[in-house]
Amino acid sequence: MDQVNQLKKAVGDKAAEFVESGMTLGLGSGSTVYYFLKKLAEFVKDGMKIQGVPTSFQTAAWAKKFGIPLTHLASGKRVDLAVDGADEIDPHFNLIKGGGGCLLREKIVAANAKCLIIIADETKQVATLGKFGLPVEVVPFGSEIIADYIRDLGGTAKMRTLENGDPFVSDNGNYLFDCDFGLIDDPGQLHNELKSLVGVVETGLFIQMTDTILIGKENEVKVLKK
Numbered sequence: 001m002d003q004v005n006q007l008k009k010a011v012g013d014k015a016a017e018f019v020e021s022g023m024t025l026g027l028g029s030g031s032t033v034y035y036f037l038k039k040l041a042e043f044v045k046d047g048m049k050i051q052g053v054p055t056s057f058q059t060a061a062w063a064k065k066f067g068i069p070l071t072h073l074a075s076g077k078r079v080d081l082a083v084d085g086a087d088e089i090d091p092h093f094n095l096i097k098g099g100g101g102c103l104l105r106e107k108i109v110a111a112n113a114k115c116l117i118i119i120a121d122e123t124k125q126v127a128t129l130g131k132f133g134l135p136v137e138v139v140p141f142g143s144e145i146i147a148d149y150i151r152d153l154g155g156t157a158k159m160r161t162l163e164n165g166d167p168f169v170s171d172n173g174n175y176l177f178d179c180d181f182g183l184i185d186d187p188g189q190l191h192n193e194l195k196s197l198v199g200v201v202e203t204g205l206f207i208q209m210t211d212t213i214l215i216g217k218e219n220e221v222k223v224l225k226k
């Protein structure tokens with residue numbers, strides 16, 4: 001296992017320490033969450049009673065393979081704890097997510113969680129968000145026009161495509177634009193501006209949604225608390 005994956009595994013294992021029997025968990029998406037799921041699978045094998053709400057088809061497939069019981073978001077019930085990765089993390093606990101295209105379900109689950117723990121290796125920490133292209137999910141209808149609206153806000157918007165040139169389609173049947181607004185001085189404002197555009201479903205800016213971040217460093221997992 002290379003060093004970055006060792007860090008991902010370390011934070012995945014550490015996040016599992018926050019899990020208690022009886023919890024309903026939000027299961028985030030991505031290569032770091034993969035290691036969290038593997039650890040959870042050990043707990044389930046040992047008899048721990050938990051269930052998870054997956055935030056992507058990929059996570060659901062991994063959870064099924066690992067024997068983790070799945071459920072859905074139910075009315076009036078909050079997820080006890082959600083664990084998810086991130087593409088960028090700033091010092092104010094704001095995030096860019098969606099590099100793998102899963103931001104919408106992740107945000108719905110995070111918004112319904114009593115607590116969101118973000119797990120990431122140290123390469124994800126930045127002073128200011130924005131070097132990583134900001135994913136923005138839009139409805140397919142009129143998407144070229146929606147991209148124009150996004151560009152009018154002062155950024156670039158490049159449709160995410162597959163290797164064969166076809167549009168990447170999210171688990172929700174939508175398209176994604178990877179946007180460049182340079183370094184983002186006010187992520188909350190940019191998020192609000194993008195959300196006000198007709199046809200924009202959600203942005204990869206997660207503003208003030210977490211107060212616990214686990215960072216994998218060479219010799220330790222650093223627990224950042226707000």
Ligand SMILES: O=C[C@H](O)[C@H](O)[C@H](O)COP(=O)(O)O
Pocket residue numbers: 028029030031032033084085086087097098099100101102103106
């Ligand atoms: O759409 C993908 C998700 O937001 C992931 O949580 C994020 O991209 C981080 O993924 P990874 O742990 O693979 O870097």
